[in-house]
Amino acid sequence: MTDNYYVPNATNKINEMSKMKFVKLSDKELKEIATFYQGVMATAYEGLFYREGRVIGDGILEMIPRDSDILEKAAKLIKARGWVDEVSFEEDKAIVKGSIEVNEESAAHTCHRLCGIIASVYEKAEGSIVDVKETRCESLGDDHCEFDVDKRGF
Amino acid sequence: MVITIAEDMENILESLREDGVLGSAIISKNGNILSSDLQSNVREETFAIMMATILGATQTVNSDLSMGSSSFIVIYSQKGKIIVANIGEKEFVAVITERNYNTTGLFGKLENITQSFRDS
Numbered sequence: 001m002t003d004n005y006y007v008p009n010a011t012n013k014i015n016e017m018s019k020m021k022f023v024k025l026s027d028k029e030l031k032e033i034a035t036f037y038q039g040v041m042a043t044a045y046e047g048l049f050y051r052e053g054r055v056i057g058d059g060i061l062e063m064i065p066r067d068s069d070i071l072e073k074a075a076k077l078i079k080a081r082g083w084v085d086e087v088s089f090e091e092d093k094a095i096v097k098g099s100i101e102v103n104e105e106s107a108a109h110t111c112h113r114l115c116g117i118i119a120s121v122y123e124k125a126e127g128s129i130v131d132v133k134e135t136r137c138e139s140l141g142d143d144h145c146e147f148d149v150d151k152r153g154f
Numbered sequence: 155m156v157i158t159i160a161e162d163m164e165n166i167l168e169s170l171r172e173d174g175v176l177g178s179a180i181i182s183k184n185g186n187i188l189s190s191d192l193q194s195n196v197r198e199e200t201f202a203i204m205m206a207t208i209l210g211a212t213q214t215v216n217s218d219l220s221m222g223s224s225s226f227i228v229i230y231s232q233k234g235k236i237i238v239a240n241i242g243e244k245e246f247v248a249v250i251t252e253r254n255y256n257t258t259g260l261f262g263k264l265e266n267i268t269q270s271f272r273d274s
Contacts, residue, residue: 043244044210047185047203 017063024082031103034110046112053116056081060117061124070125078121083114089125094118094132096145102138109137111145118147126151163189166247166267174255176234179248180241181205188245196250205248209238225268226261239264242271 037045064073071089078087085098101111111134119132129152136146163180167189170178177192185203192198212224227238237257239247247264251257
């Protein structure tokens, strides 16, 4: 596991991570899961996936040691966990290449979990509540996915 | 009336306030609170996504049965009612009322709100 994942330089974190189990889902399986949920609950699935993303984002943040550069470490972990090929965090937006949630057959943005992950990361880094919205998506033919980050404050 | 800004949404919720109405919210169909007038004991985020899920599932059933889109969903519970009104392409209203609240007038208000959203 340590070959594939960033491991914080703290013994308790290493011990904690060594007990964690991970599963792997393919992009095809994720698409089929999204299609299934969309078929059951229409656009409400977007909100559920967003909240899933928040949970995943919070889990990723727990792996980052204190006094680290949160955005830099989070980018490495999000990539290592297979959510993206590349991600860069800027002042008020995140740029992503190769999101695993991309679905070329979709007529709308598809990266709802990633949206939640990014929201968690920015809230931790900025110490304020943020709204994150996907404004460009490879699913719609854009050459990257882009997430606008609106800081609302507490 | 044309629905344009958050203030308009607050006005809509204010228009729903009356005896027997315990709270209301305008929610996006993907489960985000757009404006709320809910009691402090309601967990807004959870309430919003649950209501969106109920409406979304109803839309799917209606589609499968070729019944068109749903206008209202009413949940009768032991201690109250929840009325979900499908007011816009991307929004809906959820209203929580007391068990014995007469919803006749509320349906009329919600139909007017739906018309306002269509006009905006």
